[in-house]
Amino acid sequence: MEDLNVTFKTSKGPVRANEGISLEIREGEILGLIGETGCGKTTLGKAILRLLSGNAKIEGKIVYRDTDLLSLPEKEMRFFRGKEIGIMFQNPSACLNPVLSTGRQIAEIYRYHEGMGKKEAEEKAGEILELVGINSLRGHDYPHQFSGGMLQRVMVAIGLALSPGLLIADEPTKGLDTDTKLQIAELIAGLVRRENASMLLITHDLELAGSFVDRIAVMYAGEIVEVGKTAEVISNPKHPYTLDLLHSLPGSGFRTVSGQAPGLLSPPQGCRYHPRCSFRLEVCSQVHPALRGFCDEHLTRCFLSEKGRRKETAARPSLTLQSAPSGVEKEGAWNC
Numbered sequence: 001m002e003d004l005n006v007t008f009k010t011s012k013g014p015v016r017a018n019e020g021i022s023l024e025i026r027e028g029e030i031l032g033l034i035g036e037t038g039c040g041k042t043t044l045g046k047a048i049l050r051l052l053s054g055n056a057k058i059e060g061k062i063v064y065r066d067t068d069l070l071s072l073p074e075k076e077m078r079f080f081r082g083k084e085i086g087i088m089f090q091n092p093s094a095c096l097n098p099v100l101s102t103g104r105q106i107a108e109i110y111r112y113h114e115g116m117g118k119k120e121a122e123e124k125a126g127e128i129l130e131l132v133g134i135n136s137l138r139g140h141d142y143p144h145q146f147s148g149g150m151l152q153r154v155m156v157a158i159g160l161a162l163s164p165g166l167l168i169a170d171e172p173t174k175g176l177d178t179d180t181k182l183q184i185a186e187l188i189a190g191l192v193r194r195e196n197a198s199m200l201l202i203t204h205d206l207e208l209a210g211s212f213v214d215r216i217a218v219m220y221a222g223e224i225v226e227v228g229k230t231a232e233v234i235s236n237p238k239h240p241y242t243l244d245l246l247h248s249l250p251g252s253g254f255r256t257v258s259g260q261a262p263g264l265l266s267p268p269q270g271c272r273y274h275p276r277c278s279f280r281l282e283v284c285s286q287v288h289p290a291l292r293g294f295c296d297e298h299l300t301r302c303f304l305s306e307k308g309r310r311k312e313t314a315a316r317p318s319l320t321l322q323s324a325p326s327g328v329e330k331e332g333a334w335n336c
């Protein structure tokens, strides 16, 4: 994605759900996209698939391998969805057809995309159900006959049915209990890695993302505010919002991020996080920071991390982590 902007036209004015997003999902990597509710994560996933509603205006560039997705005719885009870019949405019961057996729904994918006959498609459907840990005989059952975790497994099967190069999984573990969440996340990550595919994992769950993704992109009020390798972002967060998110984890004090997320109708001037930021400088309310490289592949949208200021801010007592999440060093959080 290169300088991607998504604006929704609404009766109250334009909602800038994604602004200036430049982000790369590399071959074979799992990229986690995290951020609070309403910050624009789903919008980003849907923009890639061109599944946004009619009131959305998309500007910028989205390139999949060598294909410019935004200039592709809808007919070709239909081929891309599922075949090249698989989708897993958060709510299986809203995505699955209640009057068709799950096996039939999966078989339809093979019939539509690969032109398979009924019998062959049903066999393939059975195979993929087994792959996600469901007995193929359950393919005769309807969605309401499955538990939440099993329905998510069906969604995994659908998302990966055509061995896409990229899977976009939007909150695939939402509403599941902790154990099931882990099982499903392990299942998806395992299959994606086995296929050498890439995945964009959209989630609020930083803890879950932390254990599965290669890199993390943190989104705040429609913008990417930090991106880097998972271990780097978690152990050495460079944006105060990421730091606050880490502090809000159950193992790190459960301190919720104070204040309200800004509405995207009129986000704050300057840095969007400045009204909630405990490290804000004067400049933060006036100038909008750019996403800059802090060190090697670790980018952040924060004035505190800029080289000239690093020394000065490192001395600020408030920059010392009080209740550091496990793995986060107390001192030197602002050093590379």
Ligand SMILES: Nc1ncnc2c1ncn2[C@@H]1O[C@H](COP(=O)(O)OP(=O)(O)OP(=O)(O)O)[C@@H](O)[C@H]1O
Binding pocket: 008, 009, 010, 015, 017, 035, 036, 037, 038, 039, 040, 041, 042, 043, 044, 053, 055, 204, 264
């Ligand atoms: N079709 C639409 N029309 C108008 N506004 C929309 C539309 N879809 C989303 N929005 C707005 O765009 C913003 C981003 O929404 P989005 O669903 O992308 O957030 P999200 O980060 O996925 O949130 P959640 O974690 O709750 O799923 C929100 O302010 C939302 O109200």
Ligand code: NI
Binding pocket: 041, 042, 043, 170
């Ligand atoms: Ni969402």
